[in-house]
Amino acid sequence: MRTWRVGTISMGISLVGLGLVLLVSQITDMNLTTILLSWWPLLFIILGMEILFYIYFSRKESSFVKYDILSILFVGLLGSTGIALILLTSSGLMDQVRAVVKSEEKTVNLPGFNEKAGKDIERVVLDSGSYPLTIESGVDEEVSIFGTYDERVMEGADSLLKKAEDYLMIERNGDTLYISFKDLPKKNGLFDNGMMNLKATLIIPADLAAEIDGQSTDLVVKPRRLLNDWNVKDSGNLSVFLQSNSDLKIDARGIKELEGPEDTWKVTEMKEDTGEEGNVKKNGIFNTGEGKHTLTVTDTFNVNVQYQ
Secondary structure: OEEEEEOHHHHHHHHHHHHHHHHHHHHHOOOHHHHHHHHOHHHHHHHHHHHHHHHHHHHHOOEEEEEOHHHHHHHHHHHHHHHHHHHHHHHOHHHHHHHHHOOEEEEEEOOOEEEEOOOOOOEEEEEOOOOOEEEEEEOOOEEEEEEEEEEEEOOOOOOOOOOHHHOEEEEEEOOEEEEEEOOOOOOOOOOOOOOOOEEEEEEEEOOOEEEEEOOOOOEEEEOOOOOOOEEEEOOOEEEEEEOOOOOEEEEEEEEOEEEOOOOOEEEEEEEOOOOOOOOEEEEEEEEEOOOOEEEEEEOOOEEEEEEO
């Protein structure tokens, strides 16, 4: 009695076919995924023909048909891989995998912003958005913004930010220049966390008043030689860098922590009436020079004053 082992021929042909596919992809630099997607259905055809062939000839001969489970499982594994590739391709995930493999992380320059304030502008109102920001006073009449941001650059794709309007909202109204940082475009791909890191510096003319809403983010303020009053509210951690010749008074109100050179803050503690123990906030005054102009800070977690 002859024994027929169904599956051995299919596995042999599968191995030969897989080897040829890998060889062709290496020699011709063709896309392996594309070749596999078009080749894998032949595996089931080969296995089905082998089963039909043995069933047909087993009727004519005194033979015993035995299924080679290991071989059939191997062929099934290759076929399942092909089905998985088809599902990934149809859902768009395969395109994302290809894009991520060919992409690279880059630190890219922000599109710059420069606008002359002019004599009709007396103050700047700033909404810092959700990204850390450095704010400096400048001697020129221009309001300027520059910086960098991180993004995943896909092959053949353009940068997400092409002009200042992609991340800024600028509006003139009367004697006020309004500046708001927009949330950057979010990537919702499977292999991307959707967030981009932005580091920007804003230069405000020293003779303009400024009202800055920190939106609970960390801010760095470098007032240098201020010629007007600035107000900062609702910052997370505020770092103020002073020069040795700075002439400024810092008026801090409702602050959790006040830090700086020893014995420079005149601090008065106050307790919020919320019924919560230990919820103490501080008021403090920091003077350098004559303190002709004032940097007022309110509702901020921490204020740290340092000399550059």
